[in-house]
Amino acid sequence: MLRQDFASDNTHGAAPEALDALVAANAGAVDSYGEDGYCARAADLIRGLLDADAEVRFVASGTAANAISLAALCRPFERVLAHAEAHVAVAETGAPNAFGHGLTIRGLPGASARIDSEALKAVLAEPEHAHAQPPAALSLTQATEYGAVYGLDHLRRLTAAAKAKGLGVHMDGARLANAIAAGFDPKAIPGLGVDLLVVGGTKAGMTPTEALVIFDKALARRFDARLKNAGQLPSKSRFYAAPWIGMLESGAYQRHAAHANAMARKLAAECGLKALHPVESNGLFAELSPERHKRLTDAGWLAFRCDDGSVRFMCAWATTEAVVEELAAAIRATA
Amino acid sequence: MLRQDFASDNTHGAAPEALDALVAANAGAVDSYGEDGYCARAADLIRGLLDADAEVRFVASGTAANAISLAALCRPFERVLAHAEAHVAVAETGAPNAFGHGLTIRGLPGASARIDSEALKAVLAEPEHAHAQPPAALSLTQATEYGAVYGLDHLRRLTAAAKAKGLGVHMDGARLANAIAAGFDPKAIPGLGVDLLVVGGTKAGMTPTEALVIFDKALARRFDARLKNAGQLPSKSRFYAAPWIGMLESGAYQRHAAHANAMARKLAAECGLKALHPVESNGLFAELSPERHKRLTDAGWLAFRCDDGSVRFMCAWATTEAVVEELAAAIRATA
Amino acid sequence: MLRQDFASDNTHGAAPEALDALVAANAGAVDSYGEDGYCARAADLIRGLLDADAEVRFVASGTAANAISLAALCRPFERVLAHAEAHVAVAETGAPNAFGHGLTIRGLPGASARIDSEALKAVLAEPEHAHAQPPAALSLTQATEYGAVYGLDHLRRLTAAAKAKGLGVHMDGARLANAIAAGFDPKAIPGLGVDLLVVGGTKAGMTPTEALVIFDKALARRFDARLKNAGQLPSKSRFYAAPWIGMLESGAYQRHAAHANAMARKLAAECGLKALHPVESNGLFAELSPERHKRLTDAGWLAFRCDDGSVRFMCAWATTEAVVEELAAAIRATA
Amino acid sequence: MLRQDFASDNTHGAAPEALDALVAANAGAVDSYGEDGYCARAADLIRGLLDADAEVRFVASGTAANAISLAALCRPFERVLAHAEAHVAVAETGAPNAFGHGLTIRGLPGASARIDSEALKAVLAEPEHAHAQPPAALSLTQATEYGAVYGLDHLRRLTAAAKAKGLGVHMDGARLANAIAAGFDPKAIPGLGVDLLVVGGTKAGMTPTEALVIFDKALARRFDARLKNAGQLPSKSRFYAAPWIGMLESGAYQRHAAHANAMARKLAAECGLKALHPVESNGLFAELSPERHKRLTDAGWLAFRCDDGSVRFMCAWATTEAVVEELAAAIRATA
DSSP: OOBOTTTOTTSSOOOHHHHHHHHHTTSSOOOOTTOSHHHHHHHHHHHHHHTOOOEEEEESOHHHHHHHHHHHHOOTTSEEEEETTOHHHHSSTTHHHHHTTTOEEEEEOOGGGOOOHHHHHHHHHSOOOTTSOOEEEEEEESSOTTSOOOOHHHHHHHHHHHHHTTOEEEEEETTHHHHHHTTOOGGGTGGGTOSEEEEESTTTTSSSOEEEEEOOHHHHTTHHHHHHHTTOOOSSTHHHHHHHHHHHHHTHHHHHHHHHHHHHHHHHHHHOOOBSSOOOSSEEEEOOOHHHHHHHHHTTBOOEEOTTSOEEEEOOTTOOHHHHHHHHHHHHHTO | OOBOTTTOTTSSOOOHHHHHHHHHTTSSOOOOTTOSHHHHHHHHHHHHHHTOOOEEEEESOHHHHHHHHHHHHOOTTSEEEEETTOHHHHSSTTHHHHHTTTOEEEEEOOGGGOOOHHHHHHHHTSOOOTTSOOEEEEEEESSOTTSOOOOHHHHHHHHHHHHHTTOEEEEEETTHHHHHHTTOOGGGTGGGTOSEEEEESTTTTSSSOEEEEEOOHHHHTTHHHHHHHTTOOOSSTHHHHHHHHHHHHHTHHHHHHHHHHHHHHHHHHHHOOOBSSOOOSSEEEEOOOHHHHHHHHHTTBOOEEOTTSOEEEEOOTTOOHHHHHHHHHHHHTTO | OOBOTTTOTTSSOOOHHHHHHHHHTTSSOOOOTTOSHHHHHHHHHHHHHHTOOOEEEEESOHHHHHHHHHHHHOOTTSEEEEETTOHHHHSSTTHHHHHTTTOEEEEEOOGGGOOOHHHHHHHHHSOOOTTSOOEEEEEEESSOTTSOOOOHHHHHHHHHHHHHTTOEEEEEETTHHHHHHTTOOGGGTGGGTOSEEEEESTTTTSSSOEEEEEOOHHHHTTHHHHHHHTTOOOSSTHHHHHHHHHHHHTTHHHHHHHHHHHHHHHHHHHHOOOBSSOOOSSEEEEOOOHHHHHHHHHTTBOOEEOTTSOEEEEOOTTOOHHHHHHHHHHHHTTO | OOBOTTTOTTSSOOOHHHHHHHHHTTSSOOOOTTOSHHHHHHHHHHHHHHTOOOEEEEESOHHHHHHHHHHHHOOTTSEEEEETTOHHHHSSTTHHHHHTTTOEEEEEOOGGGOOOHHHHHHHHHSOOOTTSOOEEEEEEESSOTTSOOOOHHHHHHHHHHHHHTTOEEEEEETTHHHHHHTTOOGGGTGGGTOSEEEEESTTTTSSSOEEEEEOOHHHHTTHHHHHHHTTOOOSSTHHHHHHHHHHHHHTHHHHHHHHHHHHHHHHHHHHOOOBSSOOOSSEEEEOOOHHHHHHHHHTTBOOEEOTTSOEEEEOOTTOOHHHHHHHHHHHHHTO
16 A cells, blocks of 8 residues: 555545534534535635635535536636646546536646737737637636745736636636745735636545535526535535635644645655656656655655656645654655 | 434444444455445345345435436436425435436325325326427435335336336335334335335435445446446445345344334324324324424423424434323323 | 328428428528528528427427427426426426426326416415425427417416516427417517527427527527537538428428317317317327227227327318218227 | 637538438338437448448537547547547536546647647656556547547557557448548558447538447447437437438548538638638638738638647538638638
8 A cells, every 4th residue: 555645635524623623513413414504604715815705616526617617607618728638628527528417628828827818819810710619718727736926927928818818717716826836816816807717625635525616606507406416515515615614714724734735845845856847736646657656655755746757745734743754765765 | 402212213322233333344445436345245134135236326315316316317307206295205305406407306196205106107298399398207205205105006006107108217215114114115116117216224224325236237337437437435434334234134224124113103002192194104293283382392302293283203213212102191281 | 000190290291382492491501500591591491380480490300309408497405396287297207307407397187287376376476495495497399298278378477477476497399389379479579588489390290490589688598518528519500490481481381280189179079088188289188098099099090098098189281071970080089 | 790600510401312311211100219220221331331340320429420430449447548639628618527437538748639640659658657547449530630640650659559459449430431532551550459439410411420349349238228328329210320321322421521522722822811720621621810810800700729829720511612702712812
């Protein structure tokens, strides 16, 4: 059995603040299907985090939340623009395409999975015709799949270009907490023109839950029917809301993310490998030869090689300094 | 705020056995996406319950599990046969149709939401042509949406007729625990020719989780990809498996269901209303005039009127004798 | 081999005016995909027929045109309201559901397949919730599947009720020519609030072609991409446009429909059967016992029994007085 | 108005043999929906062409026929392998993805749009996991989108590799006639393991019609329902079958294709441009600078620049030697 500590940020359980809140929410008979007081309170907290008068829903799956969002923004004869390495493009087994009934995703280039603004503009400038799907939505990931964090100006250039062409904007915030901990201001999101935002709870250290934020009021109409139709209107919704209360009220949401980020930096500093992407959030994407990778596996550590050739080490709320040091030593020993 | 105690069996939290197991499963870094030891152990327990060598997956949503099942058994130019009052037909906002890309559901008659065998046979005997969707799957609910429990002979007649025509068989067991507590033997399910079974955890007293059992080995191929594509391959899968371990190992799964059934019978006996359906599982579907219903609401109790005119009172693992007596008195007071 | 003369109005070939125009359009190299001059001219003629500044497209299939229309008006978590006997509901093998990715159709009552206004209003007055698909589109058929023709006031009541609730309106005009010949003014359609209209060419006596009229300018955006995505953007589009030119410029479109209607009335008058629906367009739906129906079949005539028990005899542009008399005599001989 | 003669092979009308047969099929009342004698006879002729006991259907659209085929071979959580420049991948506005409910297409490399065998084998050797769509179908185009014709050995390598991994095989034969005229033996297709073949009628010089050939008997079950559901079960089906009768019985199908191929070779020989792809069927893909391209456009000739930078000139049954000489001179004059 290989050690899962750095395999992903979803191999860890829930942080105490999340789990305690879940347990505390267990008592009594309450409304179901999102109508309970826990959902109301958690939604308020997320609106506070974003400083936005937006609709908020709690769902079980980030893949589903992304797919539902893209399906809401893009019709089957249209196309989503996303980074070529985006989770929605390469790691969701076609969920956005299926929920979107055949929409396709066009991959854009850009270092460290940040979309290059000029590449986006070039695609948006292409003439439209009936024989190919024109772009209808832009999907951004913050922090990115390679651990980078978009700067606000970069995001503004991207969303302004998209909005100018009438595209909807989706943000996959599976690791938004880590981006926030890295300095990204979540209160800037509404002003960017994001229509639908998925805020990750699971990777942030909760039991399974994701928050889906609907900034566009027109999109919010019949959203519960949309969710139910997609199998994402939980009956015992309190269990998807409560962890948010525990994490946001206590500040643990940002605190744990900051810790995870710090652990990634510590690992980068101590393991002796060359980082192939900036270590701006909770992952280290490092250069590691197949031979050394095998030795690390033989030593009992699981780590995945990414499409770009880098080997990924993810840190989480539960990652201790001790285990980072243990892994760093194991990596050094493969040299 | 109306009291939710009898509004549904999903207004209650999780039973201690489920919640304790969830908390116990929190520690450490483990595999994700169903590869963890909790999923393996819970799947074994469900195989034991059914005495079947079947594949088992844990998902977040019963609606999704039903929809995925029907989509696996039926193509868009085909049709599902289900009771006209089945949950898949009337209470899932088209999820089976959407996951099934346009499959439709043909409603069959039958008392208390049990499909009438002769009605099924008559539909199966209809000649097939290209201008209407022919039936490809039969969907059964055990216990039914009106609280009835199918007898084994009844199920055999239905599934034999379906199988003889090449149909796949899906069983929605959102309240299978209550059917088992009422005397239905789950070990009979494999012999019935059921291809896909959804075993409800949520309504049985767990945090959100449903077990999807795949009896047909051919259907099991690429099922994880199917689940991921449908947004139902949870990353922190341990949290969907653990409650099953707690409930099945302790016997609480059946014990709580038996209690819920007993509470429904007690309510039926004490409230003075005429039951419009047999009280065989955990719900009472009673005759209650709009005037009396309003008085009950005014007294603070939430209860829904069903499509057939009956008013539904659902009991659950957490329903106490005291609250049953309290409601029974409140109902009597509306007379 | 049974005689197909009255089996449907699509068992006949094309009228000379349509076929001649098709042959005349064959010469030379012209634009494809709807960009040719034939499409432009035919679209102008249809705009003239309807007195409307609408977008017009020519497609191969009425089933596809209906399905595309409903998919444009209704999302998968929403529902179409149509007569329970509407072609879209019972004779298109789920095409609207598939093109609409799971939208469902709720059947409404009404004599002779005309939707009852009060029934529509009652459905529209139902409260909306997240657990069932709310209505988003109304689908009307003119002339109806049972040969009736809606009066303008009736249509106004229906569309006004739908529009007041924000529904889109689709009209299936597979036999619009016959309705026009019966006195319905096509220039009234735009004022009714119809968003998408399918005008039947095939049943009106053309080679396969249907006109899809888009009154709503917002819906017209990217409609060619929508059609291509749906397999309904013909390359050699001239062949779908030319028959319309031949039929509309010559007046044959209305003249042939009037003839077909007259033949249905003649058959009704001479065959001795009781008409179960008003003979207002080109079909007779008659009372005929299974015994007499069998005798008619044995005598070599094909006629279908409808879901409501009536036996259908369809007339077309090519139906001669002689063949009507021949059939009428054959029917009388079964008595 | 630009001259359309070489813009595509679908800018031309129908060959006399096709049109005459269509006109001849117009008389009388016959079965509809593919049950007529014309369909039976045309299907026999296609079976003869392929020397195969296969099911044959006639549909209106090649895009739809391809999309229906891929949807039949591939589920939404699976993927089609096709050349990166294949029509299904780049020129059908997502129709395969939409008909296939979210299936995606992975583009493979290979010169002149022929899939490279080694590249296919490499993809098929990739390990499969639940987080990406595994391949389920291989789509081949014969002749290819860049005018090349696969040799039999090449096809055997591709289909053998696909079949060994359990993939279904689709062949887009929009220009199969041109491949046959170039020496490809259509009787070899069944032995290749092709499951579904689309034989192009439209580009071969017919009025709109495509033949869909179903070699796999299991796939053939309920195929008419599948077609109806997809809007591709024509009512007046005779008009889609008749052109095949006229073209195949007379040998015009191959004769016209041979002529089109010869015209492409003549153009290549006379225009003075460098061919960027082998001129093996009816298209010339030539090197032409933007400046010269503009001059050619200014001289009145429409020609499209392809994604690979080549400028495409398509010949058809109706292309005369005179017009080839006229264009060749015009091209030379741009130098």
